[in-house]
Amino acid sequence: MPAPRVLGGRYEVGSLLGRGGMAEVHVARDTRLGRMVAVKLLRSDLARDPSFQARFRREAQAAAGLNHPSIVAVYDTGADTTVEPGGGRVELPWIVMEYVEGRTLRDMLRTDHPLAIEECLSITEGILNGLEYSHRMGIVHRDIKPANVMITPAGEIKVMDFGIARAVSDSSATLTQTSAVMGTAQYLSPEQARGEQVDSRSDLYSTGCLLYEILTGRPPFTGDAPVAVAYQHVSEQPRPPSALAPQIPPAVDHVVLMALSKDREHRYQSAADFADDLRRAVEGRPLRGASFATQTFAAAPPTAATTVTPPVAVPVSPPTGALPRVSDGDPPYEEEPTRRRWPWVLLIVALVLGIGGVGTALLNNNDDGSGGGEQTSSAPATVEVPDLANSSQADAEQQLTALGLTSTVTQQADDTVADGNVISTNPEPGAQVTVGSKVTVLVSSGSNSAVVPDVSGKTQEEARAALTAVGLSVGDVTTGDSPTVDKGEVISTDPAAQASVPKGSAVALTIASGKVTVPDVTGKPLADAVKQLRDLGLSTNSTETTVPTDADPGTVVTQDVSPDSSVDVRTLVNLTVAPDRTATESPTSSPTDSPTASASPSSSPTSSGSQTGAVGTPTGDGNGQ
The missing domain is CATH 3.30.10.20 (Trypsin Inhibitor V; Chain A)
Structure with a gap:
């Protein structure tokens, strides 16, 4: 039987757990700590790119700093040198992760859908808990999807693949590659689809797509090719989830639509805000967010299925029951017949971007006064941003509203500002801003x-x-x-x-x-030996030796449990001790008829010069120590 493959001198690679478009995951044993781990090995064709290897290691190290119950921990990273068939050598990076028993959300959707609404929202809240922590640590996942979410038998939610997704996003991969990036087009944020820089709010959009799918059984956008799906993320509005699953209440519709806003400024600004509205939707309380969702979808013709009612106006009852199974072919929501239209989509995308650029240029020209339009002679009204530090969130929002300003609330842990109070604003206090401007209010979420x-x-x-x-x-x-x-x-x-x-x-x-190591107490006075053993939780018993010894009286001669042995606490250790009286010899009485000699029971007539030795009898200490 061949020896197991060992990575880094300590990880014995075992059976294959799964394959992806980029890597293989194996179960492994950490021989140093004696625990099971999961090892992800990058595909050899990707490992040939030195820049990708550097990004891979850097992002893996960043992900290793994430310690949260909802995130699969990264323990170690390294590279294994392999020899290709042609004789070339390549560094194959690997990442050692926490081994989690369970199944992915993707597998769960294939077998257990439909899920109860409460379960859908609970799973999403677990994902958001992990994202809130990672965003606070400066890490954006960039690849939230059901295949990257693990659910343990105990119901714990674990988000996987932090760092690897970041490295792929920074590499030369595009939507046209036949790699794992293609499979994630259904969860791309609009800014990712446009190739713009992403931030934590892109993860929230992807989480909204995931929530949409586990509620309805399908993603918000589907298409024949990844580029067609990406186009829909950029330019089309999704149908409300209740259009596919009528049991979904309006409050949940609002939360999903808010998360799927095209403009990231109109989405939830933090995972904590997203999770808070999820809890409010479950409990039937008015929502704090979802104010922009109504505006975003107002352009669509109102129908019984798509009309969105502001959630703050009417609290909803907590959702109950399981969602009905919805398939792509169920009337009245039958999908259009499949046809190859993605080449046209590419043309449409190019035209939309071109027209948008021209429109932006024209607007800029008009703003500069060069467009020949009518100019206003008066500057817009301005107000001063007030100092809201340490005010409650409600008071801050009221003050800004009174000044004609709008507010966007984000949260951040702070050890000095009480939970729910304002830390700072952007713009800062004293700044002059136009009436109607937006002020971002940073609110403390409590001590970190x-x-x-x-x-x-x-x-x-x-x-x-x-x-x-x-x-x-x-x-x-x-x-x-x-x-x-x-x-x-x-x-x-x-x-x-x-x-x-x-x-x-x-x-x-x-x-x-439950064990202790037995010390060597031979040669020590009995009292010292007994104290040392009893301090270790061991029991003792001592007897005087019957074997002649040169040891000092009262010292331990032998012990029946070997030194350095590991034994259970309260194990009995038997000690033998040198007697307090050493053996002595005394001459017998002379063979005379003296009364003393004849009266002694131990004396007997012997031949001249014979002796009888008297030896003391050893006894135990009798205390059963």
């Missing part, structure tokens, strides 16, 4: 730090619950010896209890093994 709780003496499950309750997660789990902590309970944490760490940090646990 957490205090590590004292979980010593708790079981691993109890410790995990206590850490999760304060926004922390469990990191590496190791075992250690302790005479005072029962087997399976926590001895210590790293960082230590009461330490202040960023929320989302992983805390390593040391769990009691």
Whole structure:
């Protein structure tokens, strides 16, 4: 049997877990830590590009800094040198990740759809929790899709492939390549489709596409070719989800349409805002966002299926029940017959972009006063942005509205500003802005730090619950010896209890093994030996040796458990001790008729010069120590 392939001198590569357009994923064993991991190996044809390798390593290192329960952790990265059939050598990058048992959301949709609305929203909220953390750490995923979301048997949500998607986005891959990028066209944001720079709001658009699919059974846009789908993301409006699944309530329609706004300024500005409206939709409370969704879809002719009612006006009842299965062929929503129209789509895209450029130039000319149009003689009214620091969000929005300004709220963790209060504004206080301008209000979402709780003496499950309750997660789990902590309970944490760490940090646990190492106590006074063993949680018993010894009286001669042995706590160690009285010899009485000699029961007539030795009898300490 061939020896297993070993990466980095420690990862034994096992069976194949899955293949993608870019990589293979294998289960592996970390021989150093004794745990199972997943190893992703990049395809050899992509690995030949040195610039891609550099981006791959850089992004993998960035992803390795993400520690959150909703993100598949990246443990390590490296490269393995392989020899090609022609004799050439190539560096094949690999990434070691957390091994997660479960199945992807893509597999779940194939077998379990339809899902209950509450389950759809719960899955999406789990994804948004991971994105909120990654965005706060400066990492944009760029490839949110059902295949990159794992669901564990316990129902935990894990977002995968951080970093790799970033590296692919930075590479020369395009929509025309037959690679993994093509498969993600259904979840591309409009700015990604236009080739513009993306930010965290692009992930929120992709999450909106994912939510649309798990609610209705299909993505918001489909087409014959990736470029056709990309064109729809840029220029077409999706139908409300309730048009495909009538049981979806208006509030959920609003949340989805808000996330799918073409203009990123009109989407949710953070994953936390998106998740908050999801919870409000489930609980039947008025939504805080989704104000732009109504405006965005107002251009479409109102119908019974597409009319959107502002969610703040009428709170909705919490959604219940499972969604009906919707297929592409179910009337009255039958898709158009498949035909090859993507070459025309390319032409249309080029025309739209060209016309848009001309229109923009004309507008700029008119704005500069060179278009011959009528000029106004008065400047627009301006107001001063007020100082809203430490005001509540509601007060800040009221003040801005009173001044004729609109507000966009974003959230950020802050250790100095109370939860729900304003940190800062953009533009800054004192700036002169035109009436009707938008002011971005940065609101504190609370402290970003957490205090590590004292979980010593708790079981691993109890410790995990206590850490999760304060926004922390469990990191590496190791075992250690302790005479005072029962087997399976926590001895210590790293960082230590009461330490202040960023929320989302992983805390390593040391769990009691229930064993201790027996020391060598031979040659020590009995009292010292007994104390040393009992301090380790061991029991002792001692007896005096019957074998002649030169050891000092009262010292340990032997122990029945070998030194350096690992034994269970409370194991009995038997000690033998040199007697307090050494053996002595005394001459017998002379063979005379003296009364003393004849009266001694131990004396007997012997031949002249014979002796009887008297030896002390050893006894145990009788205390059963």
